[in-house]
Each structure stands twice: as structure tokens, then as C-alpha cells.
Amino acid sequence: MMSRLFRAIGTLSASAMIAAAATSAAAQEASNRVAAETDWSVFQETDPVECFGVSAPKSQLNTKDGKPVTVNRGETLLFVFYRPAQGVNGQVTFTGGYPFASGSTVTLEVGGNDFQLFTEGDWAWPATPQDDAKIVAAMKRGAEAVVTGMSGRGTQTKDTFSLLGFTAAVDEASSRCTS
Template sequence: MILPFARSMAAVIALAAATAVAAQQESTNRVAAQTDWSVFTEDDPKECWAVTRPKETVNTRDGRVVAVRRGDILLFAFFRPEAGVNTPQITFTGGYPFASGSTVTVDIDGTEFEMFTEGEWAWAASPSDDAKIVTAMKRGSAAVLTARSSRGTVTKDTFSLLGFTAMIEDAENRCAG
């Protein structure tokens, strides 16, 4: 079940995240990078995001590792002041449509969180959940996101958190002014 806040933010998040992916793919607006994270910005509308790709990806079906084709696999922390996203919004795209009604488990050094899904996007249920995930990411070394595709494939993507703190702070500062 998607919570009311998540439902009301779903369109904003999906639009912003889709814009961020498209902009990252086409943009030369990468303004900073540190270790495994980068910061991108756009001006119309004003958006700033820190983003990374997984270091490892494992896809399984019926307990067996399988080869699958996936689109971009990205973990974001984004800001979009004009849409009221002034604190970091953690968003994930697994490169495929998630199973209907499924969730994504986020494991940061043994602490687990849950993200809700819609289409190819996943996000936390509330700003307070985002804040908890961000705090864990700042303290952690890796985030492992486990999800299920609409075809039943279970994916496990491991993201490095090296550079996360510096890049999320950089993105926030760029969108603050």
C-alpha cells in the first residue's frame, strides 16, 4: 500500500527522477564528482542531484543467477526546490518495471529500510524516512537494494557510499541559492 504522502509525491518524484535520468544521460551538467558519486544540475526547473551506479548486480530467478537486460540502474539523492523537495529525496530506478505492489529493501550496513515502487521507480514513504536513509547512507559504506521485477526476477544491486556525504551536501548547496 502506498501511503498518502508517497501517493501525493509520486508524480513529482517520478517527473523529477525521469528528468534527472534523461538529463544525466544527455547533460554535460555534471558539476562535481567524488569517489563513486557525482552531482548534476539543471536550471529549468532548478534541480540538483547526487547519483551513483551499482558496483555489483546479481539477478536471480527461482534461486538461480540469470542474465537479464536492464536499463539504467541508478541511486539518487535529489533536490527540486520549485516542487518543495528541499531535503534529500532518495530515489532508485532498477532499470525495469517493478512487480506491482512490491517494495524495494534497502540494506545499509545491516540496517534495513523499505521503499515503495511505481513503474520503474522506488522512493521512501515520507521525508522522515528519507532522512533516516540519508543518515544511514552518510555513516555507511555500502547500500544493497533488493527488488523484484514484473517478470519475477529478484535483483540485488550493491552501491558504494564512498563520496555520498560530500556529493549530497554539494547538491543541496547548489539548489539552496
């Protein structure tokens, strides 16, 4: 439980600052973007040192009571972080652009394998670094990742991310920030 809290604090503080910029037009020209690998981009921060691969979904489906609905969501992004000073090496993090239902989990499906992500506010991540490693390995082999969550308002969301360029992006981020 305590490691999850520390992971959340690190994810929330660093990610909150950059999440809004990560897919915006301005971010495409931002000085901290160091590479673009097809559907994934790589960013590097210097203070504190942090590198990450990030992608926006290729498609989104929002449903309520089994019927498609239109909803307002913020940025929806899938990240893999490297933070040498905190010993973070390949932390998977997802932000759905809305507050998740209290106590809910998010399912990340890659190549027929389901992984559970714990939620807090707008963020979701695996329970342990070992789970992160399993997810990253699956994503390197996969073609797409599908993230399904439940909003606090009862809307189910299904976000589909391309994994084209994922391996190159996380390898680049890792090489820039491995502790």
C-alpha cells in the same frame, strides 16, 4: 497516500528526463554535471531548479528461483534529490531499470539497517521525508548500500552501490539547492 502520489509525480517527471543520461559517457561531460565525488556525481538543473547526487551500482546480481540469470535491464541508479520549489530536501529515489512487481517493495540495506521503498513502475522511494532523512543519515555513515527488488517477471535483483563520496555529493547538491 496523497503525499506519496505527489512525491511520485515529482520524481517521475524530473527523474525520467535525466536518468538515462546520468551515467552515460555523454553525461560525464554534460554541462549540468557540477561535481564528481569518487563514486557519486552531482548534477544541477536550472529550469526548474533541481540538484541531485547519483550513482550506478558497483555490482548486480539477478536471480530467479535462487539461480543467477542474465536479464536485460535499463539504467540502474540511486539518487538523492533537492527541489527547492517543491520543498524536496534529500529525497532518496531508486530506479532498477525494469518494472517492479505490482504492489512490491524494495529493500535498501545500509550498515545492517533495512529500509522499505515503495514502488511504482520502474521507480522506488521511501514513504515520507522522515524516512528519506533516516536513509541519508545511514548512507553518510555507511560503506555500501544494497538494494533488493523483484521484477514483474519474478526476477530478484540485488544492486550494490558504493557510498564512497556520498556525503560530499549530497552535501554539494544540498548546498546548491536548499530552499
